[in-house]
Amino acid sequence: MEKQPTSSDLEQFRQQWQQEVSARTQQQAKGSNSNHVRTKSSTDQGHRPERLINKPPGPHPLADKHDEEVIPESSAQAVLTERLGHLDIGDADADEFSKLGRAEPTTALEHYERAVEKEGQGKLGDSLSHYRRAFKLDDSVDQAYKEKHFAHKWKPSKPNPSNAAVTVPSTAHHSQSAEAGKQAVPQTTAQLIASFADCDIENAPPMIEGDAPPPCPIRKLPTEVLLELLDHIARIDISIYARLASVCKKLAYHVYTESSIWKRISLGAEFGLASQQYHFATDIQGRPIIWSAVEDEEEDIDERPMPPVTDALFPANQDWREILHSYPRIRYTGVYISTVNYTRSGGTSATPSTWGSQVHIVTYYRYLRFFRDGTLISLLTTHEPIEVIHLLTKENIALVRSGKTVDPMKFAGAGQTLSQQPNMPPPPSAQNILKHALRGRWRLCHPSLDSAEVASNSIVPGDVHIETEGGAGPRYQYTMHLSLKHGNNRNKFATKNNKLIWKGFWSYNSITHDWAEFQLRNDKAFWFSRVKSYGLGY
Incomplete structure (x- = not known):
């Protein structure tokens, strides 16, 4: 049986409870008095009483705990973005004629780098303005440019201090390093x-x-x-x-x-040597030529059709991948551009001082676009490539020469060709550019020519002969002699057949049968540039 509490025990519990209640009441009274005194003192000093602000509750302590093996989604996305930000393979079919937004240079070094880039493109006027801004900001910016781009060529990667201590070589150390070197040979x-x-x-x-x-x-x-x-x-x-x-x-x-695939492509008509024209297949206007062989009359080597290119012209153990890469071939996926710059004096100054004499920087371009059927388009203009290359089509030239007049509101855009707008000619600005375009034909030196034929005709493998219309009238005809070269012969894996150098340029009068040679004093070599809108050149 449970023990029943006595009256003395109840009385003792009641007294203890009253003492605890009274102590708690006195403690609360002291706290309120202290707050009242503090508030009164702050009010007496002229300060505004602090208002109560509703603040959100703080985070739970467990919210700060994260599993070390689990990365939050935001952090994982940031890490992935940072890693992928360094990967940029670009567009393999992109060309350099698209207008992309670029930030303007602000520092002296950025202006100097932009000036070097413009100078390489042939835009000497823009290059000169950037050079001036760069040297105004920093007169030693050229040294900073050399330190950034060319310091690795003359600075040693591991300098050897002159006060280094002389140590005795260890035989075991050298043997281990030699074995490691043998294993590390790439x-x-x-x-x-x-x-x-x-x-x-x-x-x-x-x-x-x-x-x-x-x-x-x-x-x-x-x-x-x-x-x-x-x-x-x-x-x-x-x-x-x-x-x-x-x-x-x-x-x-x-x-x-797989050499069989490379051989098929090297000799094929898609990208290989069979796609080249080794004789004039058309006339200057682009009409096909019908060949007729006369047995009694000796044919000239420049006029007779050449045999097709087969594997019999090459050694048995030939690397066909190297043949496709480096053998002379005209490219149809872009345009060959020659940028010409020269300076000439301006107007004479009224004062004898030469500081105010003007100097003009003249820039013009020559364009050559080759087609698979043996025709080509030649253009000499001062317009930049981004304004010209998308207009170099045979359809656009035919429309411009047809003399059709259409409402200007119905003209197609400057970058659109006939295939995109079949019923509309190019705009007036494009007509102004294309009215100077010349139609022509081309042929490449055949690889089967022997040394005697090459010596008698002053041609070598890789030479290109071009005949175009004359710019001065229908009785004139232009003849160009060019040679296919590699832009960088030192690098084995650099782009090949991307350069056409001049060998001669003549004008022929079909009435008087006179030849006149142009002096190529300022003209530069042609460089190939890929144009995405041309596709594969079909």
């Missing part, structure tokens, strides 16, 4: 590609970790079927075929070592 490209022979095409990684990877049907194809597929890709676009080498090791091995 492989050649051929050895590296050969090691990919036994690799397989791997599946793409799963989108979710732990899930099954997506299917890869091309992995199950036999080698014969895969090579046939690669051959079709190479015929459609050789640049896409070359970029397949960066997909996986197996495709890199086939792209690099």
Whole structure:
């Protein structure tokens, strides 16, 4: 049985409870008195009493705890953005004639870099203005430019101090370093590609970790079927075929070592030597020429049609990939541009001082666009490439020469061609540019010419002969003799066949049969520039 509480115990509990209540009441009274005194003192000093502000509750302590292995979504996105920000492969088919917004330079070094860029493009007026601004901001900006772009050429990467202590070489140390050096010798490209022979095409990684990877049907194809597929890709676009080498090791091995595909492309009519014109296939106006062979009359080498290019003209163990890369070929996917700059004196000054004498910087451009049928367009103008290259089509020239007059409100845009607007001619500005364009024809030196024929005709492999209309009238005809060269011969992997240098330029009078040679005093070489709107040149 439980023990019942007595009256004495209840009385003792009641007294203890009363003492606790009275102590708590006295403590609350003291706190209110102190707050009242503080408020009164602050009010007496002239300060405004503090107002109560509704503030949101603070974060829970557990909110600051994060699992070290789990990255928040925002942090993961920031890290991924930072990593991908450094990756920029660009557009492989992009050209340099698109108007892109660029920030104006602000510092002296930025002005100097922009001036060097403009000077390389042939825009000497803009280059001179940037040079002046750069030297106004910093008179030693040229030294800063050299330190930034050319310091690595003369500064040693590991300088050896003159006061370095002389140490005794260790035999064991040198033997270990020699063994490490033997193991660290890098492989050649051929050895590296050969090691990919036994690799397989791997599946793409799963989108979710732990899930099954997506299917890869091309992995199950036999080698014969895969090579046939690669051959079709190479015929459609050789640049896409070359970029397949960066997909996986197996495709890199086939792209690099499959000589039959490179041979087909090198001798084919899509991008190879069969697409070149080794004789004049048309007249200057672009009409096809019908050849007729006369047995009794000896034919001139410059006029007879040449045989097709076959593998019999090349050695048996020839690298066909190198043939396609470096053998003389005219490119149809862009335009060859020659930028010419020269200076001439301006008006004479009224005072004998030469500080006020004017000097004019003259800039003009020559354009050559080649077509697969043996025709071409030649243009000499002062307009910049971005205003001209999209107008160089045979359809636009035919419309301009037709003399049609259309309401100016119905003109097409300056960048549109006939294929985009079939019923509208170019705008008046484009007509002003294209009225100076000249039609013509071209041919390339045939690789089967022997040394005797080359010596008698003063031509070498890679020479290009061009005949165009005369700019002074229908009785004149222009003849150009150019030679295909590589822009950078030192770099093995640099772009090839991207330069046309002058060998001669003449004018022929069809009535008097007189020849007049132009003095190429200021003219520069032609450089090839890719134009995306041209496609593959078909």
